Amino acid sequence: xxxxxxxxxxxxQDVIFDSIAxxxxxxxxxxxxxxxxxxxxxxxxxxxxxxGGAERYSDRGIIPRTLSYIFDQLQKDSSKVYTTHxxxxxxxxxxxxxxxxxxxxxxxxEDLPKVTIMEDSDQNIHLKNLSLQQATNEEEALNLLFLxxxxxxxxxxxxxxxxxxxxxxxxxxxxxxxxxxxxxRRSKLHLVxxxxxxxxxxxxVGGHLLTEAKYINLSLxxxxxxxxxxxxxxxSHIPYRxxxxxxxxxxxxGGNCMTAxxxxxxxxKRNIDESISTCRFAQRVALIKNEAVLxxxxxxxxxxxQLKKEIQDLKDELxxxxxxxxxxxxxxxxxxxxxxxxxxxxxxxDPDSTLxxxxxxxxxxxxxxxxxxLMNHPTTxxxxxxxxxxxxxxxxxxxxxxxxxxxxxxxxxxxxEINILVNMLKKEKKKAQDALFQxxxxxxxxxxxxxxxxxxxxxxxxPSSCFSLKGAKDxxxxxxxxxxxxxxxxxxxxxxxxxxxxxxxxxxxxxxxxEDNKQLLKQRFAEVKCLGEKLNEVRSKINCLKGEITxxxxxxxxxxxxxPSEELNMFDPVxxxxxxxxxxxxxxxxxxFNRFKGLKVEIEHLQLLMEKVKMKMQKDFEVWWxxxxxxxxx
Numbered sequence: 223x224x225x226x227x228x229x230x231x232x233x234x235q236d237v238i239f240d241s242i243a244x245x246x247x248x249x250x251x252x253x254x255x256x257x258x259x260x261x262x263x264x265x266x267x268x269x270x271x272x273x274g275g276a277e278r279y280s281d282r283g284i285i286p287r288t289l290s291y292i293f294d295q296l297q298k299d300s301s302k303v304y305t306t307h308x309x310x311x312x313x314x315x316x317x318x319x320x321x322x323x324x325x326x327x328x329x330x331x332e333d334l335p336k337v338t339i340m341e342d343s344d345q346n347i348h349l350k351n352l353s354l355q356q357a358t359n360e361e362e363a364l365n366l367l368f369l370x371x372x373x374x375x376x377x378x379x380x381x382x383x384x385x386x387x388x389x390x391x392x393x394x395x396x397x398x399x400x401x402x403x404x405x406x407r408r409s410k411l412h413l414v415x416x417x418x419x420x421x422x423x424x425x426x427v428g429g430h431l432l433t434e435a436k437y438i439n440l441s442l443x444x445x446x447x448x449x450x451x452x453x454x455x456x457x458s459h460i461p462y463r464x465x466x467x468x469x470x471x472x473x474x475x476g477g478n479c480m481t482a483x484x485x486x487x488x489x490x491k492r493n494i495d496e497s498i499s500t501c502r503f504a505q506r507v508a509l510i511k512n513e514a515v516l517x518x519x520x521x522x523x524x525x526x527x528q529l530k531k532e533i534q535d536l537k538d539e540l541x542x543x544x545x546x547x548x549x550x551x552x553x554x555x556x557x558x559x560x561x562x563x564x565x566x567x568x569x570x571x572d573p574d575s576t577l578x579x580x581x582x583x584x585x586x587x588x589x590x591x592x593x594x595x596l597m598n599h600p601t602t603x604x605x606x607x608x609x610x611x612x613x614x615x616x617x618x619x620x621x622x623x624x625x626x627x628x629x630x631x632x633x634x635x636x637x638x639e640i641n642i643l644v645n646m647l648k649k650e651k652k653k654a655q656d657a658l659f660q661x662x663x664x665x666x667x668x669x670x671x672x673x674x675x676x677x678x679x680x681x682x683x684x685p686s687s688c689f690s691l692k693g694a695k696d697x698x699x700x701x702x703x704x705x706x707x708x709x710x711x712x713x714x715x716x717x718x719x720x721x722x723x724x725x726x727x728x729x730x731x732x733x734x735x736x737e738d739n740k741q742l743l744k745q746r747f748a749e750v751k752c753l754g755e756k757l758n759e760v761r762s763k764i765n766c767l768k769g770e771i772t773x774x775x776x777x778x779x780x781x782x783x784x785x786p787s788e789e790l791n792m793f794d795p796v797x798x799x800x801x802x803x804x805x806x807x808x809x810x811x812x813x814x815f816n817r818f819k820g821l822k823v824e825i826e827h828l829q830l831l832m833e834k835v836k837m838k839m840q841k842d843f844e845v846w847w848x849x850x851x852x853x854x855x856x
Contacts, residue, residue, distance in 0.1 A: 223501040225485070235280065238271060239287045242482050246411065247288050249480050250396060251295055253407035254514045257474035258284060259414035261503060262486030263496040271484055272415040273371065276831050277735070279824045285392055285413050286364060290823070292394065292411075293360040307354040307395040308363055310370035311337060313466050314388035316441065320352050321370035321390070334373060339469050347469055354395065361826060367392065368830045372837045389441065389467050390415045404524045408517045412474055416442070441465045446503060452476040453509040480514045483507050552584055560585060564592055638851040639718035645850075646722060719847065726843045732835045739832050746825050753818045760811045767804045771797055 227241055246256040260268040274283030296304045310321040318337030335351040342348065357363035374390060394411045444465040451460045452475060462472045473479045485504040487497045552560075560579065567577040579585040727733060774797050 223505060225504070231489075235271075235274065235282060235284075235287070238484075239284055239291075242484060243284045243288050244291065246480055246482050247291050247295075249514070250394070250409045250411045251292065251398075253398070253409050253516045253518065255410050255473060255479040255517065257412040257414065257471065257479050257481040258484070259412070259416060259471075259474075259481075260484040260486055261416055262500050263488055263493060264417075266486035266488040266500075268484075268486050269415050271486060272413060276834060279827050282827065285367060286827070288411070288413065289363045289367070289394070290360055292396070293363065302398045302400050304396065304398050305356070306358070306363070306397075307356050308366050309349075309352050309354050309393045309395070310366070311349065311352055311391045311393070311470065312374060312388050313391070313441070313470075316466055318349070318352070318466055318470075321373045322353050322355050322366055323373075339466060347472060349470070360823075363394075364826070364830060368834060372834060389417050391467075391470060399521065404521045405518050406521050408519065412471065412479075414471070414474075441467050444468055446506070448475055449503070449506045449510065453506050476510060477512065478515050478517070479512055481507075481510075481512060552588060556585070557588070560588055561592070564589060564596075568593075568596075636718075638854055639722075641854045642722060642847070642850045643718050646725060722847065723840075723843050726846065727839060730839050730842065732839055736832060736835055739828055739835075743825065743828050743832075746821055746828070750818065750821050750825065753814055753821070757811065757814055757818065760807050760814065764804055764807050764811070767800050767807070771800050771804075774800070 229238060229241075243258055246258055250256045258272075260272050262268055270281070270283065272284050274286055275281030292306070296306070308322070312319045312321050312334075318339075319334040320337055321334065323335050335353075337352045338350045340348045340350050355366050357366060370390075370392070374388070392413045392415075394413075395408070396410070397406055397408045399406045444461065445468055447461055447464065448468045451457050460476060462468045462475075468475065474481050483504060485500050487493075487500055489497070563577060563579065567575060577589065579589060774794065778794070
């Protein structure tokens with residue numbers, strides 16, 4: 223198999239970005255559409271390549287690096303006005319979900335808004351309920367990416383414990399316009415993370431996860447069908463509508479788009495069949511030739527201004543022809559006149575009578591509205607009163623029923639919390655008793671070896687009582703410490719739930735990662751503080767050197783009054799030395815400032831990673847808590 227580039231396991235994330243994502247991002251900034259997607263079996267590195275790892279700052283994937291690059295380029299280009307929006311779509315079991323729902327952070331996938339596909343008469347795809355969030359800088363865009371990642375569906379399979387069981391499409395929309403120009407350039411960049419492409423038999427799953435695997439393989443099968451159809455010449459029908467993913471990526475696969483594909487392979491003997499399948503798929507994709515065009519359109523606001531001017535010109539022409547000035551609303555006199563005409567028309571018993579108001583649409587509309595109100599007014603008032611009374615009674619009954627249900631739920635929740643805490647306390651007590659038993663045993667042995675048989679029973683019992691008091695103190699202090707800790711987690715959980723969360727957090731596997739990141743953040747904050755102080759020192763030094771040069775100029779000017787004029791034009795080695803010092807300090811300042819900016823970005827990324835791990839820990843706790851509650855009910 224031949225490929226444009228091949229990267230081994232040692233390849234760094236920045237090399238991948240420079241080789242694959244950077245050229246596509248440059249085309250997007252120029253006004254062309256772009257797509258980057260990763261394809262391969264579970265565990266081969268798709269999500270790591272596209273999104274990145276959560277351990278180190280250097281593990282950032284294509285999405286955060288692309289965002290950083292795009293906003294960096296937008297800041298440098300002051301010749302155009304840019305606006306950027308982002309969207310994050312998840313396709314799970316052939317259903318679309320908006321991961322950037324602005325109303326709330328979802329605890330379950332079903333809580334997120336469902337995205338549906340709509341197609342207009344020109345066969346353009348529109349995604350209903352998919353929100354577009356504006357991002358004015360890199361920090362806002364990364365926060366939106368973090369929100370989407372926390373809402374993303376993650377499940378465990380034997381192939382990979384952090385395997386993504388859904389397809390995700392992160393899209394960056396960029397629009398640019400030159401000041402004073404009526405033309406707008408609009409482009410979008412799709413960054414796609416596909417689910418694993420391995421065979422169902424190899425995943426070793428069943429039940430709900432088996433259903434997921436079937437949907438994943440079906441959507442990837444439809445994707446392959448589309449790729450094969452596009453590669454064939456003289457093919458009239460392309461089956462885009464077979465799956466949601468192929469419908470969304472219609473432009474990316476065979477239309478107005480510059481597309482790059484990353485094939486990820488798991489180099490292992492048992493995965494050789496999947497690796498060959500992935501390579502074949504990549505070869506088929508390479509045969510497709512897209513024709514990307516520049517996306518330019520006329521500014522709609524400018525069109526509105528032109529149309530308003532045209533309407534005003536037509537109004538002026540109409541006024542000139544009729545000799546009457548037309549306004550948008552009828553005058554009071556005209557309204558009274560129309561009311562009289564309507565009343566006369568309704569009282570007239572002649573079936574051939576007519577209501578003549580002239581060729582004025584405003585008057586005709588008013589007559590229809592007025593007659594409708596006259597016909598419906600008496601009946602509507604009675605209906606309104608009746609419906610109002612019924613609705614009030616229903617509301618009161620509904621409110622009392624809802625309040626009763628809420629109280630029942632709250633009582634059940636408190637019972638579950640008490641039972642879970644009692645079980646946890648029993649476990650802690652058992653641990654303390656085991657520890658005390660071991661300590662008592664060791665103290666008894668030491669007493670037998672060191673002392674004679676004549677020692678009385680009171681002396682033998684004193685160590686154990688001491689240890690038991692100490693153990694009781696430790697245990698009670700650990701119990702009393704929990705409410706204090708739980709107050710730091712926020713007021714969302716009840717007191718009992720918070721206490722259980724603190725114990726759960728202490729034993730969680732990710733607590734080590736949080737501590738490591740905390741230490742790294744402390745180091746980075748200290749480094750930033752030190753750099754800030756150094757930058758202030760360098761700035762002060764540059765100002766002092768500039769002051770010395772100014773003082774030197776004043777001295778030379780004063781000297782020129784008493785000396786010949788040639789004195790001013792003479793070369794001053796002291797001033798030249800000062801200028802060289804200023805240049806050196808400026809270089810030093812620039813280097814330190816660039817390092818300062820880099821550290822700031824790294825700190826923000828580390829904070830997001832820590833927040834991500836905390837969110838995961840909280841979700842794990844919620845699952846564990848609900849399981850404990852179910853076990854108690856059983």
